[in-house]
Amino acid sequence: MAEGNGRDLPRSYLRRWRMYNTEVENLACLSDDEESVSSHVSAVQEGSERMHELSESQSSNININHEYGNNENEASSDNVESSNDEEISSEEEQSSENDSSGSSRVSSEDEQSDSDNNDLCKDLAEWATENKTSRDGLNSLLFIFRKYGHRVPKDSRTLLKTPRHIDINKKCGGDYIYLGIESGILKILTQNARHFTRNNELLLDFNIDGVPLFKSSNTQFWPILCSLSKYEPFIVALYCGNSKPNSVQAYLSDFLGELENLKTHGITFNEILYTVKLNAFICDAPARSFIKCTVGHNGYYSCERCTIRGEWNGRVVFNSSDNSPPLRTEEEFRACLYSNHQTSRSPLIDAGLFCINTFPLDYMHLVCLGVVKRILMFLKQGPRECKLSQQQLKLISDKLKNLRGKMPREFARQPRSLELDKWKATEFRQFVLYSGPLVLKSVLSRAMYNHFLTLTVALSILLDSIKETRNAYLDYAQELMTYFVKNATTLYGNTFVSYNVHALVHVTDDVKNYDTSLNDLSAFQFENYLHQIKKKVKNGQNPIVQVVKRLTEAEKSNIRRIHSKTFMYVSMKKKDGCFLLWNQNFAFVRERRPGKKYVCDILKPQYTEQFFKEPCDSKLINIAVAKNIERYASRQMVEEADIERKVVCLPYEGGYLLMPMLHGIERH
Known part of the structure; x- marks a missing residue:
């Protein structure tokens, strides 16, 4: 029995030692918590010390047994030791093989863990950007994730890849940064390449407007926005000051220079050359006056299309009896012949841009x-x-x-x-x-x-x-x-x-x-985006830097730009269940079927009444009154392709007033 214990002791001791040692190494690779690693190492060391004490006590017992009746010759003792050495050696080799297989398994698990952590960080960044989560709130969330063992950054700026430094220029009496036209267009093309495969002409709409930031100060933004094919606008340039830019020439210089270059050379994307054209400047009256260098909308000669002169009646009004005053022309505007209308020469003229027809009345x-x-x-x-x-x-x-x-x-x-x-x-x-x-x-x-x-x-x-x-x-x-x-x-x-x-x-x-x-x-989409820009500013310290950092975070989170097309909500309620079909019949949804098909009550125009007679019959623009729908309507199946537009259905004198919707969706 003593001989068996003597032979088993080294193997069990080494086996347990290797097990504890491997556990410590694996834990060190998989955990960032130093305290956890230290506690496990201490436990292993304590276990090793207990094993060592046990081995010493058992060794002393074996020696006593040898002295009192278990004497063996040296040859047999050598044979036993050599046998034990061979067993230990073979066991070490097996343990080494197990360690190598264990380390490879740990390595693959480590790679999988890193991949999961990267996906988690990516999803967190997208979530935080889309929901406009505050920095403190996101930091608190990251702390909770780390508390339960997830390997995420400690700070929200690391997670969102917030740039450390933004280069801001002093210009036009305030802070100014130029982000560019081409970079914004390429981002839209990258995210929506399939929408631009049929047409290689890019029509650009621009908007310039002033946005007050705070009620308690005069700080304001003057951004230059660009819209491509009704996608969500992007910022070309951004100015921040206590008033509008003091020099329109300096304010527009970078923008006009790049626009001229893009009109000449176009943009290449996916080996396709896209031509760039200016479609319109969509601005309000004060902004049009600013960049065209004309009198304000309160001036006597403020009309941008004709030469009518206003008169003073507590304010400037246009009660002239002249029904057809001469219209302004591009040639005379370029020559600065409208001395009562133009205050100076606009930089748009020198850039070769039209200043009358290019500025629609928003x-x-x-x-x-x-x-x-x-x-x-x-x-x-x-x-x-x-x-x-x-x-x-x-x-x-x-x-x-x-x-x-x-x-x-x-x-x-x-x-x-x-x-x-x-x-x-x-x-x-x-x-x-x-x-x-x-x-x-x-x-x-x-x-x-x-x-x-x-x-x-x-x-x-x-x-x-x-x-x-x-x-x-x-x-x-x-x-x-x-x-x-x-x-x-x-x-x-x-x-x-x-x-x-x-x-x-x-x-x-x-x-x-x-x-x-x-x-x-219209400027509706630009005004909506201006509101989004304003919401990115949390305090009065470096407003431009705050906006640019939030835009960079959104870009790195791969937030897609929304196309402002019309979406239709369909239900069986009257307010969301009335439509005008392409054949000019009215449809009232009664059932929804798979495949975007609807069971509808179809009402023909001859069974509707006019709502007004002057200045024309209301049915001319598809405005009508429907009464006794159940009596005159017929039940039919309607597909989404049969629908021209949605109809506003309002209660009126025991029936419904039907008015086709003439604008897109106001919310997404």
Whole structure:
């Protein structure tokens, strides 16, 4: 028995020692927690010491047994030792093989662990960027991940790959950075290459506008934005100061230089040469005045399309009896012959750009925030001839509030009372196109109501995305706009026809020149992006640096740019279940079927009623009243390809007022 114990002792001791040693090595490779490694090493060392004490005690017992009756000759002892050495040697070789296989297994597990950690970090970065998570919040989340053994960075800046330094230039009286046109275009092409395989012409829309950052200071951004094929805009240049740039030449120099180079040489991507063309500068009136070097919109000669002279009536108004003043031309503008209109020579002229037709009159600022808001302001607090009583205003507000929840899901805001100071541009658009004709009926006088409808009908024609229908009624839209401006003084007083109201007579020209809907010439998408830029600034310390770092983080997180196409929500509720088909029938969804097919009640136009007769039959622009739908409709299967557009379906006199949607989705 003693001999067996003597032979087994070295093997068991070495086997356990190797096991503990391998565990420590593996733990050191797989863990970043030094305290955990230290605790395991201490445990192994304690185990080794206990094994050593045990071996010594057992060795002493063996020696005693040898002295008192187990004497063996030297030959047999040598044979036993040599035998033990061979067994230990073979066991070491086997253990070495096990260690090597264990280390290879650990290596493969380590590689898999690194891959999982990289995927985790990538997903965390995308999540944090998309949800605009604060730095402190993300740091707290990373701490929790590390607490439970995940190998993630300690700081959010490491996770998001935030650049350490941003080069900012002092220019035009403030801070300035130029990011470039080509770099932004290449990012869009890289993420959406398949959308640009059929057409190698890139049409660029640019926007320049001022954005105040804080209520307590004059700090403001003046970015140059670019939009390609209605994808989300990107920043070309960004200026930050206490006022607008003090030199338009210096402000536009980098931009105009690169634009000229791209127009000449184009852009090569995936071995395809794309030609670059300037489509339009879509700006509000103050920004157009700034970069064109013309008088402001309050000037006597402020009209950008004709040479009409305003007159003073508490403010500059355009009540001239001249119905057709001479139009401005590109040749005379280039020669700076409009001394009353141009303040200096614009750098756009030297860059070879057109300064009249290239600047469409943005209907978001001109019509929605300009004319429509002015109409409502005059109804609330204008001259006696147009001002409504408090009872009438309350009636309009109540009607608007009754429409809450009735607008389709595409609308970002539902109707609310006449708190005009809080209304956004989309709400004024909603009023003039959809809710206004309904809530103003029977409240305004017949003359004022029909006058308002001329604006609604004209805009409905100019906003129509169907080219053939729009072009067929362009001349009629021009007549309606001219009528609206000409008769506005009679209904609203001599102070009503401001710069914005007068410019309505020129809006139709932009639709003709660009051969597109007013939706494609509006600043709505740029204004939405400006709001996103503003939200990236958390404090007043280096606002430009904050924006550029957030943009870099989004770029490295591979956030895709959104294409602003129209999406349709479909449900069996009236507000999201009414559509206009290509054959001009109305469809009311009753069931949804797989494959984007719908069981609908089809109502033909002859079973609908007109909503108004002046200035034209409302059915001319597909506005109608539907009553007794169940009686006149027929049940049919409709596919998504049969749908032309969604219809706003509002309750009206026991039936429904149907008004086709004329704009894209307001939220994604």
